[in-house]
Amino acid sequence: MIKSTANNSLILNISRPVRVFIRRFSFALLIILALVAIYISKDESSTSLAVRKYVVDASAPVVSVVAVPFNFFTNISNSVQSYFFVHSKNELLAKENNELRKRVINLTGAAFENESLKSLLNYVKESDYSHISAKVMGSASDPYSNSVIINAGAKDGVRKGQAVINEYGLVGRITEIYDENSRVLLLSDINSNIPIITYQSRERGVLSGNSTSTPDVIYLPVISHVENGEVIITSGDGSVFPEGLQVGIIYKDDNNRYSASPFVDFKRLEFVSVVDIKKQENE
């Protein structure tokens, strides 16, 4: 008993200077720890990915609950806005409807021509890609990073690098996979580089995110025949993405630099599909 008390007081005596040291230098120690963490995790080590996996899976349901009151007020604000702007929106939709009708007529002709040419060439039809549907659970966007979390993960068969699309076109690619969720790196992120091809002039390039709503199009040939307003699609180069996914419209600025306006509105992402390219290969 006496021995145990003596041991305890010895531990306290040793730990007191340690505690004083930690208290005095805790700020500096934590700054150093943060810098070390940046250095270690910048290359996306397996440890940092494992930590993310557990924290994101655990926090996704909590975020849904925390966001309820905020979403309530946002929904009210949206309802009020749509009530007051219903007339102008109606005009806009009518105009869009006319444009779409024209496109359908043109596309029907093109599809017929396409089918005829395919039958002439004995073209073998590629099997369709399979899709994994998911809901956007959250968005983590600031001027330095643009990503969203979706509610499909490893359990649903999602794999790293898969393309993510919605009804308008390409959204981004899967960069991190958790058990029940995954992170999608948006086209606008500075780390996003997607091989593309212009639809009519067939010029290849790379769509490179710059954290704005109009990503850069780089690595186009020096003498290119790209026209303003052309549609760009994924080229399938590198075999990471399937080819032919709609991306956006290409524009040339006054300095002869190309940028693209994506079809997808990243502010209003709700439901997306993960394109399962692997499944297609197996079929």
Added chain:
Amino acid sequence: MSIKLLYPSFLIIIFILLELAPVKSSLFGQFFPSIDLMLVYFWSIYRPEITKNWFLFLAGLLKDVISGTVIGINALLYLSMKGISLTRRESYSDQPFFVLWRGFIIIFFVVSAIKWAVFSSLAGHSLFTLNVFIQFLITVILYPIFHALFSSVSMTMPARARDA
């Protein structure tokens, strides 16, 4: 210890979790104001003993993990915000709101510059875009509203941690 003393920490966690919420995207997109840094500044000036260094470190790590950025960046930013705010605390206490607001603008500018420097060094090139400046402006302009909100929370708390 009164549970009211946990309000600042609770608010920081809530606003970090909101980082992921779709509401953020629909309201401001990537220009969402840095409410978490406003909180760190406010409590570092008024009650630095409540928001402990280790808590800010862990909260920063949580934000890094949730937002998908390199782990350690937000921990560094929170600690920098507190560290710089503490050096100016004496000159800001009992000053009119305008002085505190100006103080926030200067310190937030320094912290934003640290953020830009870290992200740019990791990317290997300068990442300054107009969006960085717009987010800075939105945060600075909205600070008075959040200052008033945090002040009202502060009123409900015991005067000193040891009084609780």
